[in-house]
Every structure is written in C-alpha cells, then in structure tokens.
Amino acid sequence: MIKRIGSCFILGLIINEILKGRVNSMSILIGPMKLHLNGHKELTSHGEVKNIVAGKKVFIPLMACTDVLVKAGDTVKAGTMLAKRDDHFKVPIFSSVSGKVLGIEELEHTTGRVIDHVVIENDGLNTFERPFEPIDAEKASVEELVTFMMNAGIVGCGGAGFPSYVKYKGAKGIHTLLINAVECEPYITADYRIMDNQVEELVYGTKTMLKMSGAKKALIAIKKTKKDLIAKVREAVKDTEGLFVEEVPDQYPMGWERTLIYEVFKKRYDKLPGEIGVIVNNATTAIAFSEALRYGKPIIEKICTISGDAVKNPSNVRVPVGVSVQEIVEQIGGYAYDEVRIVGGGPMMGKTVSTDRAVINSASNAITILKPDEDEAIACLRCGRCNDHCPAGILPVRINNAEEAGDVKLLTKLRADQCIECGMCTYVCPSKIEVTEGVRRGKALLRAAAQK
Ligand code: SF4
Ligand code: SF4
Structure with missing residues (x-):
C-alpha cells in the first residue's frame, strides 16, 4: 500500500544521520543558507543503469498542453508527435513507444497535480520514427538552432521542465553560459551517471548552447567532491574553446540557480539570470539537446534515480517516458516495506504523490521512496531556525502563519512567491x-489571488 506523506520526513533524515553517527549536529549546519548533507549517493552512484521495459500501456503526461494531435484508435510510433503546448511555449510532446492511442486519462503527475495523459497501448515493437532531422550545429545559424531546440521539445531536464529555447531566443548581453551539473539533492545520481556515460554529448550540447547564447565561455559547474567526474569532463573539454569546469562546494542547495550564480559570480539578480549576463541550463539538458541535434531523437526516455530507504534495490534506470513508478519498482526488485512514501524528485524539493501510478515525464530525474514518518509535529518553538536557514532570505514561519490566517496581503509583503521550495525550513525545524x-x-x- 502506498501511503501519502508530507515533507516532514526531511527532519527525520537529519535526525537519522545524527543518530547513526555519520554526521554530528554541529557539522551539519555549516552556515546560514547552505547545508552539507549526507547524500546517500553511494546507493546508486556506481551501479549499472538498468533498462526498464514499458508495460502494456504507457501514459504520456500533457503538462500545460491543450493542442492534442492524436485521437483514440490512431497508430503511433516512438517519436510520433502527440501534442503541442498551446500556451506561451510551443514545445511538442512525443510518444515514447509504438502502438495504438487508447484515449486521454486524468492521472496524478509527479508534481502532485492531476493532469491529462495520452494513453498508448504499447505494441512492444518499439518502432521509432524521427520526428525531425538532425542538424549540423556548426553550420546552422543561431536562429535555426533556437527553432530546432523548440521543435525538438527540449525542456529543462533537472526537474523543472521549462522549455529551453526561451532562454536563447533573442539572447543579448550574455557573457557566460553556466551548465548546472551540481545535483545537490540527497539520493539523486542520475546526472552524474549520464555525464559519466555521455561526456561527448555533454561537450557537444554545451558547445552548441554556447554558440546560441553569444557568450564567450561556458562553465560546467560540478561539486568539488566529484573528483572522478571533474577529471573526466576536464579532459573532454580541454580542446574545445570556451568550455571550462567550475568546481563548487558540496552544499545544499548549491544546485539552485540563485545560489549557484552567487557562488560563481558573487552577483544577485531580480527575476532572471540574463539580467547579469548569464544563461543557466542543466547538464542533462545539454546532453538531451546533443542527442536531438545529432540523431533526431527527442526526449522519450530518461535516466532516473530510483532510491531511498524503502526500495529494495536503489538504482539508476533508463526508462521510457510514461512508465509508472509501480512498474519501475517491480522491475528493480520491489518495495522494502508494505507502506512507503513516494516523492516525485529528491527528498528536499520533490513533491509527494499519493499513488505509484504516477509516471516518469520528460523532466523527471528521480523518484525517492521512503519509510513512512510516524512522528507527530509539535508546536512551534519560535526558535527562528527556519528563517535563519532560508536561502531565499524570506521568513518561512511568518509565511506559514499568514497562510493559516489566509492573509494574502501579508503573504505578498513577506514575498512568499520568492520561495524555491528547497525544503530547508522543514529540514531544520526541531x-x-x-x-x-x-x-x-x-x-x-x-497565485489564486493574482488570477482573480
Ligand atoms: S521558505 Fe522556501 S526557500 Fe525558504 S527554506 Fe522554506 S522552502 Fe526553502
Ligand atoms: S524552525 Fe520550526 S520551531 Fe523554529 S521557528 Fe521555524 S517553524 Fe518554529
């Protein structure tokens, strides 16, 4: 049985670490706004990447998508365009398997929202059709590359899923492309494994994005503790003009765009990194872009970390988009307990889902599966720790109180919208x-008040 959880497991994580003696309470808090976490990354960082086979049905999520191009009964191939976003971002969505469209079904997504999914009956043949032709990135103009990126449906692969072409369209005054390879959340090692396996694609994708950005240099930011990966990437970029490795501290939330930019450039910005001449993209996005450029392959499969203390064999898996958590866990050995809690993403920033029918989507990088948390919360001690450690510099406990009172004016004043949902305030709350x-x-x- 799958049990719904909240994010209070985060404190359990820290207390467990203290009790196990892996860290001590003094060493965890290494300064306001950043923590060094025991990442549990050894569970998956060096094992094989297991191939997951799609079952009889796959469910392709239609995030923010209104223009569905297929109907029940249509035959599709892996790579067939199923839908196109019809909001500000015209990115397409592709089928991950070949088979027959059965219809549209509402399902809980790994973000916790209930959204439409195109249901495809998988014929098991995995017949692929290129939805677009590869392109020579050296010869193509910047405009052609931006259009290519849009039509290839390249979205941020670090969990956010934001359409990448938007960052490059009309980009001006950019001095640095920052490739985020930090992967700071506990348990997740998918980026690490992908970069380790596909370093050439990382270089090709980054080089092309550098051209599109108009910047002079690209920095690939990697945690300084990842010595082997740093050496490998340094070797791979050594003959490519403008590409460098940037080592950053092993702290959370170093992978958050604002923290990373401050670490590297010692600058802050208001809304977008472009204001200070920087474009940021995730390392796996660069790899996905390279695969689109070179092979005409859209994002129809993902490498994801399936880890946590409630799965028997934590693993990195290569899985077609649209396959459920339940199917993945079955194929890697099952849950370790009858009741588990499932988080779409990592344990700090991920969202809890109530069902393991939720599927992998084009932005997924991890599913974390944990033991249910039995402990009850107690009253606020007014210790102020959550405020002290908030990397966004806002006051979480006061925002909580304002939310409980339904005070929209105060929420606005307290800048609740600046929260990056990093999970730190829950993590540090005694x-x-x-x-x-x-x-x-x-x-x-x-948001609701703004829509009114
Ligand atoms: S308020 Fe938001 S940004 Fe601040 S610590 Fe909490 S989750 Fe992180
Ligand atoms: S950390 Fe927890 S106990 Fe301390 S002020 Fe914040 S909500 Fe209250």
Missing part, C-alpha cells in the same frame, strides 16, 4: 513542522 508545505500553500494562495 518541531517537525512541515514548514515548506505551509509556504507552498501560501504561494498557491497568492
């Missing part, structure tokens, strides 16, 4: 209060 959940609800309240 009362086991799900502070992050309260701030998330506060943000939702603000």
Whole structure:
C-alpha cells in the first residue's frame, strides 16, 4: 500500500544521520543558507543503469498542453508527435513507444497535480520514427538552432521542465553560459551517471548552447567532491574553446540557480539570470539537446534515480517516458516495506504523490521512496531556525502563519512567491513542522489571488 506523506520526513533524515553517527549536529549546519548533507549517493552512484521495459500501456503526461494531435484508435510510433503546448511555449510532446492511442486519462503527475495523459497501448515493437532531422550545429545559424531546440521539445531536464529555447531566443548581453551539473539533492545520481556515460554529448550540447547564447565561455559547474567526474569532463573539454569546469562546494542547495550564480559570480539578480549576463541550463539538458541535434531523437526516455530507504534495490534506470513508478519498482526488485512514501524528485524539493501510478515525464530525474514518518509535529518553538536557514532570505514561519490566517496581503509583503521550495525550513525545524508545505500553500494562495 502506498501511503501519502508530507515533507516532514526531511527532519527525520537529519535526525537519522545524527543518530547513526555519520554526521554530528554541529557539522551539519555549516552556515546560514547552505547545508552539507549526507547524500546517500553511494546507493546508486556506481551501479549499472538498468533498462526498464514499458508495460502494456504507457501514459504520456500533457503538462500545460491543450493542442492534442492524436485521437483514440490512431497508430503511433516512438517519436510520433502527440501534442503541442498551446500556451506561451510551443514545445511538442512525443510518444515514447509504438502502438495504438487508447484515449486521454486524468492521472496524478509527479508534481502532485492531476493532469491529462495520452494513453498508448504499447505494441512492444518499439518502432521509432524521427520526428525531425538532425542538424549540423556548426553550420546552422543561431536562429535555426533556437527553432530546432523548440521543435525538438527540449525542456529543462533537472526537474523543472521549462522549455529551453526561451532562454536563447533573442539572447543579448550574455557573457557566460553556466551548465548546472551540481545535483545537490540527497539520493539523486542520475546526472552524474549520464555525464559519466555521455561526456561527448555533454561537450557537444554545451558547445552548441554556447554558440546560441553569444557568450564567450561556458562553465560546467560540478561539486568539488566529484573528483572522478571533474577529471573526466576536464579532459573532454580541454580542446574545445570556451568550455571550462567550475568546481563548487558540496552544499545544499548549491544546485539552485540563485545560489549557484552567487557562488560563481558573487552577483544577485531580480527575476532572471540574463539580467547579469548569464544563461543557466542543466547538464542533462545539454546532453538531451546533443542527442536531438545529432540523431533526431527527442526526449522519450530518461535516466532516473530510483532510491531511498524503502526500495529494495536503489538504482539508476533508463526508462521510457510514461512508465509508472509501480512498474519501475517491480522491475528493480520491489518495495522494502508494505507502506512507503513516494516523492516525485529528491527528498528536499520533490513533491509527494499519493499513488505509484504516477509516471516518469520528460523532466523527471528521480523518484525517492521512503519509510513512512510516524512522528507527530509539535508546536512551534519560535526558535527562528527556519528563517535563519532560508536561502531565499524570506521568513518561512511568518509565511506559514499568514497562510493559516489566509492573509494574502501579508503573504505578498513577506514575498512568499520568492520561495524555491528547497525544503530547508522543514529540514531544520526541531518541531517537525512541515514548514515548506505551509509556504507552498501560501504561494498557491497568492497565485489564486493574482488570477482573480
Ligand atoms: S521558505 Fe522556501 S526557500 Fe525558504 S527554506 Fe522554506 S522552502 Fe526553502
Ligand atoms: S524552525 Fe520550526 S520551531 Fe523554529 S521557528 Fe521555524 S517553524 Fe518554529
């Protein structure tokens, strides 16, 4: 049985670490706004990447998508365009398997939202058709590359899923392309494994993005503790003009765009990194872009970390988009307990889902599966730790109170919208209060008020 959880497991994580003696309470808190976490990355960082076979049906999520191009009964191949986003971002969505379209079904997504999915009956043949032709990135103009990126459906692969072409369209005054290969959340090692396996693609994708950005240099930011990967990437970029490796501290949330930019450039910005002349893209996005450029392959499969203390064999898997968590876990050995809690993403920033029918999507990088948290929260001690450690510089406990009171004016004043949902406030709370959940609800309240 799959049990719904909140994010209060994060405190359990830290307390467990202390009790196990792997870290001590003094060494965890290495300074305001950043923590060094025991990442549990050894569970998956060096094992084989297991291939997951899609079952009889796959469910392709239609995030923010209104223009569906197929109907029940249509035959599709892996690579067939199923839909196109019809909002500000015209990116397409492709089938990951060949077979027959059965219709549209509402399902919980790994973000916790219930959205439409195209249901495809998998014929098991995996017949592929190129939805677009490869392109010579050296010869293509910047405009052609931006259009290519849009039509290839390249989205941020670090979990956000933001259409990447938007960052390059009309980019001006950019001095640096920053490739985010930090992967700071506990348990997740998918980026590490992909970069280790596909370093040439990383270089090709980054080189092309550098051309599109108009910048003089690209920095590939990797945690300084990843010595083997740093050496490998340095070797791979040594003959490519403008590409460099940037070592950054092993702290959380170093992978958050603002933290990373501050670490590298010692600058802050208001809304977008472009304001200070920087474009940021995830390392696996660069790899996915390279595969599109060179092979005409859209993002129809993902390498994801399936890890946590409630899965028997934590693993990195190569899985077609649209395959459920349940099917993946079955194929890697099953759950370790009858009741588990499932998080779409890593344990800090990921969202809890109530069902293991949720599927892998083009932005997925991890599913974390944990033991249910039995401990109850107690009253706020007013210790102020959550405020002290918030990397966004806002006041989580006050935002929680404002949310409970439904005070939209105060939520606006407290800048609840600035929260990056990093999970740090819950992590440090000694009362086991799900502070992050309260701030998330506060943000939702603000959004709803803005829509009115
Ligand atoms: S308020 Fe948001 S940004 Fe600040 S610590 Fe909590 S989750 Fe992180
Ligand atoms: S960390 Fe927890 S106990 Fe301390 S002020 Fe914040 S909500 Fe209250």
